[in-house]
Amino acid sequence: MQNPIVIIGAGLAGWTTARELRKLDKTTPVLLITADSGDFYAKPSLSNAFAQKRGPAQLLTTPAASMAASQNVTLQAHTRVKAIHTASQTVHTSAGDFTYAKLVLATGAQPIRIPMDGDAASAVLSVNSLQDFSAFHERLTDGQESAQTAAAKRHVVIMGAGLIGCEFANDLIGSGLAVTVVDPSASPIAALLPPGLSEELREALAKQGVAWHFGTTVQRVDHGAMTGGALKVQLDNGEVLAADVVLSAIGLRADLSLAQAAGLACDRGIVVDAQLQTSAANVYALGDGAQYANGRTLPYVMPIMHAGKALAATLAGQPTPVQFPLMPVAIKTPALPLVVAPAAPGTVGQWSQSEPGVWLFADTDHVIKGFALSGAQTSRRAELAKQVV
Ligand SMILES: Cc1cc2nc3c(=O)[nH]c(=O)nc-3n(C[C@H](O)[C@H](O)[C@H](O)COP(=O)(O)OP(=O)(O)OC[C@H]3O[C@@H](n4cnc5c(N)ncnc54)[C@H](O)[C@@H]3O)c2cc1C
Structure with a gap:
């Protein structure tokens, strides 16, 4: 056989x-x-x-x-x-x-898990599969159809202000939950976005109610009822937050x-x-x-x-090398819709804003190697992709 x-x-x-x-x-x-x-x-x-x-x-x-x-x-x-x-x-x-x-x-x-102190450290969730999502959904809805119909407004602390952390922050705040994001960097999606656009995203999500804690990390998570949640989340800058659910979105490995x-x-x-x-x-x-x-x-x-x-x-018997074209990524943050096509890792250059909502990344020879778009300009992704060499 x-x-x-x-x-x-x-x-x-x-x-x-x-x-x-x-x-x-x-x-x-x-x-x-x-x-x-x-x-x-x-x-x-x-x-x-x-x-x-x-x-x-x-x-x-x-x-x-x-x-x-x-x-x-x-x-x-x-x-x-x-x-x-x-x-x-x-x-x-x-x-x-x-x-x-x-x-x-x-x-x-698999989701990266950082070692953390506290008697509720093992209650920290990550979402990288449908099964993970089921557990997360259950904790936020009491098994009801949506977060709005759950018994009480839930508070989620998200570890990580990267692409996935920001998408969850936008989704949950828009669904009537209270959301706090904690990240050691200085602004959201800092690794992918031009600094000015990262700042716009921070403001757009803050306007919807997201509370940001930058320049710090979660140090420990303990059980212990506080106003606003049954978990006590201690940050390494000494602040203590209340949460019902802690979601870790610090990356995959x-x-x-x-x-x-x-x-x-x-x-x-x-x-x-x-x-x-x-x-x-x-x-x-x-x-x-x-x-x-x-x-x-x-x-x-x-x-x-x-x-x-x-x-x-x-x-199937026809040896074929893979060729990756430029692949812009749409970031699902309706508070500020974004599309980003980052330059290849290691490309030396800088971002500049060419017009409202359009950012270009040019190398030291002024050749365009990447772009980022926001708001209505996200519809121009195909046009911008043609400009990247
Ligand atoms: C919340 C979230 C939102 C995202 N949004 C976007 C987006 O908007 N746009 C975008 O482009 N990308 C997005 N991504 C990324 C994208 O979803 C992933 O790149 C893609 O789904 C990965 O697929 P995969 O098959 O490589 O891995 P996986 O989906 O992780 O599948 C791995 C499979 O391997 C199995 N497996 C592992 N080890 C073993 C073993 N030893 N034995 C047997 N089975 C094993 C697992 O059970 C699983 O079935 C998102 C990711 C997340 C988590």
Whole structure:
């Protein structure tokens, strides 16, 4: 019997690879192994679901069984891959061993957890999956349909003023919750946005009621009823905040233990070449867990769509390097809608505002390498993308 192409992971990267492969090859057996249920959902919706009054059930777009049937894939759900043996081309899992002809690692990345003191430190939540979102939603709604119909107004302290932290802040404040954001930097999304635009975002969210605490971090979280919440959140500047829920949104990092134990080259992600092949023959990687040929990790939807398409062609027998075009990211902060196309890491240059809502990043030779747009100007993303060299 023909050994299957084995895909590990049922996130966007795993399912996109299966779908693209089936467009080119309808018959090679595909086995998709995943630690979760395999149900398909759009992960970006997790950070704007409250405003749309969508709970976990509404976010699930296609049940795992329907996905598997439509892609003609054998699904091995609720199964964790514990080891990869590249010499024998087998994966060892909680449900037994499987031999592969080709292996795709679509294992994603996991929320970074910083060590924290306090008897409620383990109650701090992160949201990086539909299952995480269910727990978060339940804590904020008492199982009711929306935060507005919950028994009392809830207070959320968000750790991290990056892209995901700001999206949650906007979503929750717009849904009638009280929101405080804590971050060691000086302004929101500071790593991606020009300083002036970051300041505009800070003001726009403050106007909606978001309370900011910059230049400090959460030191400990304890149980202990206070006015405004059942948790006491102590900051390292000495301030104490009340919260019902503490959400950590300080970033993701790939868990590389599986790949490293298999002897695959790893850095900040599983290292792949232009054809998405890892350092082992017949083993490929893409998605949030991969580090692409130019040394970049690209934890966004568009890179996965491009990588999935190229990898499917390679798996179907036509070796195809992935080519990433400029991929602007839309930031879901309706208080100030934003689109940002950052310059490649390491590009030396500076931001300047060319007109209201339009910021350009030029290198030392005055060549435009990135841009940021706000408000109504976000509709000009395609036009601006053409100006980037
Ligand atoms: C709240 C939020 C909002 C976002 N919004 C946007 C946005 O607006 N635009 C944008 O471009 N991007 C956005 N992103 C990023 C985007 O959603 C991710 O880049 C993408 O979903 C990652 O998909 P993935 O398949 O690589 O990883 P994941 O979705 O993490 O999937 C990994 C899969 O691997 C499985 N797995 C891991 N280890 C094992 C193992 N050992 N054995 C078996 N299975 C395993 C897991 O169970 C899971 O099924 C957002 C992310 C978050 C968290």
